[in-house]
Amino acid sequence: MRVTAWAGLIGRIDPLLADAASAAGLTVITVLWSAMDHSGPWRRPDAVAVLLICLANLPVALRRRAPVAVLVLCSAAAACHHLLGYQPTVNNVAVLLAVYTVAVHRSPRTALAAAAVGTAAWWTASAMAAGGLVVLNGVQSVALVAVATAFGSGVRRLAERNRRLAELTERLRQEQEDRARRAVTEERVRIAGELHDIVAHHMSVISVQAGLARYVFASDPGTARTALATVADTSHEALEEMRRLLAVLRLDRGRGGADGDGDGVYDPTPGLSQLGPLVERVRTAGVPVDVKVTGSVRPLSPGMELCVYRVVQEGLTNVIKHAFPARAGVRLDYGDQALRVTVTDDGSPPAGPRGPLEPVPPGRRGTSGGHGLIGMRERVRLYRGTVISGPRPQGGFEVAVVLPLPSAGGGEPASAERGSQ
Structure with missing residues (x-):
């Protein structure tokens, strides 16, 4: 010491x-x-x-x-x-x-x-x-000067290495900060996409059901009450999803959330097990939905299940917003190397005066201008998948997503077939 x-x-x-x-x-x-x-x-x-x-x-x-x-x-x-x-x-x-x-x-x-x-x-x-020591002193002189030069050169090289190490350390620190900033930005974009999916889907259902309740309030009170009950359930579910999502941002508040009760219990992240309630909610909104699952069903990672759920949710939301009251179809085809998710409808609403339940006309549905499809493409891209969307030859609209699945041995996902986006 x-x-x-x-x-x-x-x-x-x-x-x-x-x-x-x-x-x-x-x-x-x-x-x-x-x-x-x-x-x-x-x-x-x-x-x-x-x-x-x-x-x-x-x-x-x-x-x-x-x-x-x-x-x-x-x-x-x-x-x-x-x-x-x-x-x-x-x-x-x-x-x-x-x-x-x-x-x-x-x-x-x-x-x-x-x-x-x-x-x-x-x-x-x-x-x-002295005469007898001239040669010996000369050799000694060369040796001492050489040693001094060698020591000085060694110190200089060490200082240069330390300087380069300091520069590399600073560069590494800056790169780590840049990666942290990118991670924060990506997380914000992900949360924004989640909020868009939640709000767009639930508000579309609420809008349709509220319009139905207002339209039949006097003539059919039972139907109006059913529609209002659907509005209440849908809004409650939307609030729960948003509460679960925004709770991630409250790190300084602890697990107790906004109330500080310490429970921190929220609904699990949506996945394939929640497709049933999602489809029922859309059917309640007045859109018939057919669901078909083919192939050998296999377990997926939670992130991929959330991706599939959001794809189906966005596709059905587009049907409610742009093609009501068309019929919709959801198909999940499990292949050997990829999962194909397809959401289709059989046509847009007819031209002419809109009824009280019909939303705004579709416009250029399926182009890159819609935030829903942009978010869907970004979400699918995380899993090396592809998105193909556009009008169907027989009428209506289709959104098809291909997601590579892990191999049977649990290795890396196989490459999905590529299509134009």
Whole structure:
């Protein structure tokens, strides 16, 4: 713990302040060493020697800001100090430190040039040494400068790798944020599609039944009451579906929902098991619906069941809105590789004055302008399916969806046959 604390304290020291302290320490130690060492036949230090020592060591304080200039000044001052006959064993540490700094902060080519300059300064000191040690000092000079250059280059490469890693980390963070934003957008689009399907279907049924109740209110009270009961049931079901859907957005309210009762119990996500009530509701609205299931029925994933349910719901809603009172047909054909879902009707309402129960004329039903069919295509595309919609040759309209089914072994869905959309 104490070592870690000291390391943290050292790491908080300003680098420029540390360089200034190093330069002052090197200068003081070198001057004292020159003054106290009487072992060699060197000139005794005087004012010129002290000036050259200062020029060879004090520039180290600026080694991070101008490494090349510091190296040249330190090397030149050290070489002049040695050539004038002063002690050649001093002023060499600053040169090594300057070579190391150039290797850290400059390109490899500049580092090689700096190594050559530092080696020349050290060779000058070696040449002034005792006769038997010239060769040995020269080899030592090359080795020390090479080690300083290698260490500096290693630090530079490590810093570059750390910088690239930081850039990649930032890029990854931005990509994660982008994916999160896309996920939020896709979820909002999905919720918007769910709301459209819920509101469009239930409001169509409510509109037809309310019109029927108003039309027969005086002449047939029993039929009017039945229609109003259908309106009440349908509106209740729509509210429950919307409550279940919007509860997903109330993450900060907990499972208790808006009331905070802690139950959080909602109807399950619609699936194939709810096709019966859906068809009955449409029949109650006055549209006869025939349902036919062929092939070998197999279990589907909850997401695919919801997709099939919404396809049938949207198709029947279009019949109520655009083709009332036509007959509708729903067919689910389970094949070996794909499920084909077809919703058809036998014709649009006849031209002429509209009765009290007839909705707005169909217009260009089946084109890409309708939000229902656009949402259906997007929903089906999630499961690599295709949607084909358009008028039937014998009259009426058809929406056909082909969804690939998982293979018998539970592998990936087989590719569905492609058709024009």
